[in-house]
Amino acid sequence: MPSITREEVAHLARLARIELSDDELDHLAPQLDQIIGLVAQVSDVAAEDIPPTSHALPLSNVMREDVNVPCLTPEQALSGAPAAEEQRFRVPRILSEEA
Amino acid sequence: MSDLTRKTAVELADLMSSGETSSAEITQAHLDRIAATDTAVHAFLHVDTEGALAQAADVDSRRAAGEKLGPLAGVPLALKDVLTQEGVPTTAGSKILEGWKPPYDSTVVKRLRAAGIVILGKTNMDEFAMGSSTENSAYGTTHNPWDLNRIPGGSGGGSSAAVSAYQAPLAIGTDTGGSIRQPAAFTGTVGIKPTYGGTSRYGLIALASSLDTPGPCARTTLDAALLHEAIAGWDPMDSTSINQDVPPVVAAARNGDVTGMRIGVVKELGGEGYQPGVGARFHEAVELLTKLGAEVVEVSCPHFQYALPAYYLILPSEASSNLAKFDAMRFGLRVGDDGENDAEKVMSLTREAGFGDEVKRRIMLGTHALSSGYYDAYYGQAQKVRTLIARDFARAYEQVDVLVSPATPTTAFAIGDRVNDPIAMYKNDLCTIPSNLAGNAAASFPVGLADEDGMPVGFHVMAPVMRDDLLYQVGAALESALADQWGGVLMSKAPELEVTR
Numbered sequence: 001m002p003s004i005t006r007e008e009v010a011h012l013a014r015l016a017r018i019e020l021s022d023d024e025l026d027h028l029a030p031q032l033d034q035i036i037g038l039v040a041q042v043s044d045v046a047a048e049d050i051p052p053t054s055h056a057l058p059l060s061n062v063m064r065e066d067v068n069v070p071c072l073t074p075e076q077a078l079s080g081a082p083a084a085e086e087q088r089f090r091v092p093r094i095l096s097e098e099a
Numbered sequence: 100m101s102d103l104t105r106k107t108a109v110e111l112a113d114l115m116s117s118g119e120t121s122s123a124e125i126t127q128a129h130l131d132r133i134a135a136t137d138t139a140v141h142a143f144l145h146v147d148t149e150g151a152l153a154q155a156a157d158v159d160s161r162r163a164a165g166e167k168l169g170p171l172a173g174v175p176l177a178l179k180d181v182l183t184q185e186g187v188p189t190t191a192g193s194k195i196l197e198g199w200k201p202p203y204d205s206t207v208v209k210r211l212r213a214a215g216i217v218i219l220g221k222t223n224m225d226e227f228a229m230g231s232s233t234e235n236s237a238y239g240t241t242h243n244p245w246d247l248n249r250i251p252g253g254s255g256g257g258s259s260a261a262v263s264a265y266q267a268p269l270a271i272g273t274d275t276g277g278s279i280r281q282p283a284a285f286t287g288t289v290g291i292k293p294t295y296g297g298t299s300r301y302g303l304i305a306l307a308s309s310l311d312t313p314g315p316c317a318r319t320t321l322d323a324a325l326l327h328e329a330i331a332g333w334d335p336m337d338s339t340s341i342n343q344d345v346p347p348v349v350a351a352a353r354n355g356d357v358t359g360m361r362i363g364v365v366k367e368l369g370g371e372g373y374q375p376g377v378g379a380r381f382h383e384a385v386e387l388l389t390k391l392g393a394e395v396v397e398v399s400c401p402h403f404q405y406a407l408p409a410y411y412l413i414l415p416s417e418a419s420s421n422l423a424k425f426d427a428m429r430f431g432l433r434v435g436d437d438g439e440n441d442a443e444k445v446m447s448l449t450r451e452a453g454f455g456d457e458v459k460r461r462i463m464l465g466t467h468a469l470s471s472g473y474y475d476a477y478y479g480q481a482q483k484v485r486t487l488i489a490r491d492f493a494r495a496y497e498q499v500d501v502l503v504s505p506a507t508p509t510t511a512f513a514i515g516d517r518v519n520d521p522i523a524m525y526k527n528d529l530c531t532i533p534s535n536l537a538g539n540a541a542a543s544f545p546v547g548l549a550d551e552d553g554m555p556v557g558f559h560v561m562a563p564v565m566r567d568d569l570l571y572q573v574g575a576a577l578e579s580a581l582a583d584q585w586g587g588v589l590m591s592k593a594p595e596l597e598v599t600r
Binding site: 004008009012013014015016017018019020021024027028031032034035036038039040041042043044045047050051052053054055056057059061062064072076077079080081082083089091092093094095 | 199200201202203295296309310335338339341402405407408409411412419426427428429430431432433436438440441442443444445446447448450451454456459460462463464466467468470476477479480481482483484485486487489521522525536537538539564
């Protein structure tokens with residue numbers, strides 16, 4: 001019994017916005033199943049009363065004064081854009097026909 | 100003058116301050132070495148000939164004008180392609196960033212510039228630092244200069260290979276689970292993961308933000324310490340940066356005295372599954388430290404065995420979120436923008452075309468670990484295990500000053516050996532991962548060659564948070580004692596690379 005099915009992997013790919021081909025699914029699904037088998041070992045550890053650590057060092061929020069600081073020019077900010085128009089990122093339409 | 104590429108950074112700095120040579124000559128010698136050897140090694144993704152020579156000329160003219168310069172001014176360096184350098188192509192080893200030129204410098208690069216260090220170019224790496232061999236780079240595998248049929252380690256295999264091929268005396272790596280230390284072990288060089296927060300992540304293309312740490316690579320301990328000092332320290336641009344003085348790493352590297360130091364051998368990191376030659380060199384090095392006056396005891400860290408599974412939940416979870424920014428909208432590749440496809444379709448097509456297998460695996464794994472219904476069992480539980488690992492360290496450091504283990508279970512393996520077995524690949528980092536989860540400082544130092552394959556073995560030292568200096572103290576002690584035995588550092592045993600003209 002696999003810990004993750006081919007259909008579940010296809011679902012994850014959709015959630016992660018990665019268009020996977022059938023061949024890739026055939027290849028990646030069994031590997032993910034193996035990896036999940038490995039990581040599931042964490043459940044062997046009795047840790048009910050243990051607090052979680054999200055960060056190695058105890059830190060609180062870091063604030064700075066709310067003042068203007070130098071930043072990128074529009075040209076610099078757009079310099080790596082796949083498409084730009086009128087000093088803005090040009091993106092594909094965000095609503096589909098049926099929406 | 101003898102070959103400038105064989106000199107350490109310290110020797111090069113001396114030659115420049117005495118006026119025997121210039122940064123321009125040194126930089127040119129290294130560019131020539133890259134041209135002659137990189138067809139075989141493939142350490143570099145981009146060589147910035149013009150920029151490097153301009154930086155060198157600038158240092159030379161400042162020196163001529165009598166300006167007081169830092170200890171590494173004019174020394175060349177190779178930069179891992181995961182750190183931004185303004186106007187220089189930065190890909191993180193991924194197709195999705197092919198041709199991207201960042202509009203700003205990372206803090207590490209700013210500090211390198213301030214120190215007058217000359218950046219030769221960008222080094223190869225596993226895509227987004229996900230891997231242990233550079234085989235996950237979208238731009239081909241780097242070859243280990245000790246044996247071109249083997250991998251140099253990863254993800255920072257390009258940086259370590261450049262240093263070990265004498266293409267640069269110094270390099271910058273980044274370490275999320277071992278990406279500085281494991282390649283250092285595999286190439287017979289020195290690699291340091293500073294304390295998390297000791298070096299800035301600003302401008303580092305994030306893999307796992309709670310683990311990523313930039314650090315130095317070099318052929319000697321003192322060179323690494325000088326580079327460490329140049330890049331480390333508080334940075335207001337990184338909210339997890341530690342606002343304290345940099346530990347006295349250079350003084351420790353010059354001192355190298357381990358008399359009375361308490362050293363703990365981690366029981367759980369060794370034995371079964373470890374290559375005999377790795378175990379043999381490790382135990383000899385421990386013995387050597389005892390002879391040098393250290394007190395060695397065995398220490399148990401029972402939760403370290405769960406570090407690997409916890410890491411492969413925490414890292415993919417953070418990575419899946421960090422890599423969401425590669426959405427084909429603001430920078431990088433865009434595929435399928437034909438006027439018909441909507442943004443979501445373009446995003447999916449771009450990520451399909453732009454990401455390699457390992458990146459896809461880890462993004463999907465992270466998405467799974469964070470999805471409702473699995474969160475507590477996976478990500479939540481992994482964070483608890485992280486606490487237990489940090490407690491193991493804390494308990495150990497009550498008894499000892501530093502912990503030691505082999506840096507890797509095996510030496511460098513053959514190219515292609517583990518490509519289709521992700522789990523075998525992940526096990527490369529068994530010894531290095533606990534320090535990333537706990538955030539403490541750690542390093543790999545070369546301690547000889549394995550008898551069975553003649554490949555370098557790395558000695559792993561772990562020190563408490565902000566005690567990075569202890570790493571250098573142990574490294575320097577080993578280095579000088581071993582150099583006495585061998586009549587030179589380990590790198591002097593490396594085979595000559597065939598040079599193409």
